[in-house]
Amino acid sequence: GAVVSQHPSWVICKSGTSVKIECRSLDFQATTMFWYRQFPKQSLMLMATSNEGSKATYEQGVEKDKFLINHASLTLSTLTVTSAHPEDSSFYICSAGTSGGSYEQYFGPGTRLTVT
Amino acid sequence: AQTVTQSQPEMSVQEAETVTLSCTYDTSESDYYLFWYKQPPSRQMILVIRQEAYKQQNATENRFSVNFQKAAKSFSLKISDSQLGDAAMYFCAYHNTNAGKSTFGDGTTLTVKP
Numbered sequence: 001g002a003v004v005s006q007h008p009s010w011v012i013c014k015s016g017t018s019v020k021i022e023c024r025s026l027d028f029q030a031t032t033m034f035w036y037r038q039f040p041k042q043s044l045m046l047m048a049t050s051n052e053g054s055k056a057t058y059e060q061g062v063e064k065d066k067f068l069i070n071h072a073s074l075t076l077s078t079l080t081v082t083s084a085h086p087e088d089s090s091f092y093i094c095s096a097g098t099s100g101g102s103y104e105q106y107f108g109p110g111t112r113l114t115v116t
Numbered sequence: 117a118q119t120v121t122q123s124q125p126e127m128s129v130q131e132a133e134t135v136t137l138s139c140t141y142d143t144s145e146s147d148y149y150l151f152w153y154k155q156p157p158s159r160q161m162i163l164v165i166r167q168e169a170y171k172q173q174n175a176t177e178n179r180f181s182v183n184f185q186k187a188a189k190s191f192s193l194k195i196s197d198s199q200l201g202d203a204a205m206y207f208c209a210y211h212n213t214n215a216g217k218s219t220f221g222d223g224t225t226l227t228v229k230p
Contacts, residue, residue, distance in 0.1 A: 032216065034217065041205075091159065103166075
């Protein structure tokens with residue numbers, strides 16, 4: 001149980017275009033979803049936290065107009081990178097948390113974004 | 117703000133031996149959770165072990181155990197009988213239950229030598 005999928009796993013887009021990444025909890029309801037960015041051999045940097053039906057809470061320094069997060073249901077959250085630039089190239093990971101007090105996160109397999 | 121420090125960027129261990137990965141954190145909270153996650157080359161994050169701060173007893177999951185020293189704000193991970201499949205990057209994470217989010221350390225890359 002507690003499987004999180006992410007789609008696509010790898011995407012290449014041209015500079016100036018937008019790309020959407022989907023994160024789904026397959027067998028449980030995710031009350032909270034998190035979006036992280038990870039550079040090679042580095043730690044996970046939290047970008048934003050989203051709760052179903054409400055606006056995402058962005059971390060300091062993360063442009064909310066550039067990284068649009070939508071958590072429309074208890075099983076789906078999306079991250080849209082708008083007007084992507086080469087510096088947005090990175091590995092993006094989503095995770096889902098449940099209510100119930102264990103506080104562990106279930107991670108998606110990640111999406112590698114390359115902006116050319 | 118909470119910080120999590122993993123002072124060992126890289127560690128290596130011989131297969132079947134024991135290795136300990138260190139982690140310290142800084143917080144003024146009394147209620148929190150600590151985690152160790154593993155990230156193999158596939159980059160899929162996997163939960164290794166969880167510790168509730170209010171529990172004095174150290175968590176154990178098969179070959180993985182922690183040494184949780186709350187006063188010292190230390191949370192080390194011991195891997196016994198290391199296996200080749202244990203090779204990965206290990207992240208220590210602090211979860212702030214009030215803020216509802218986690219802070220990750222910089223990670224320790226573990227190499228297991230056959």
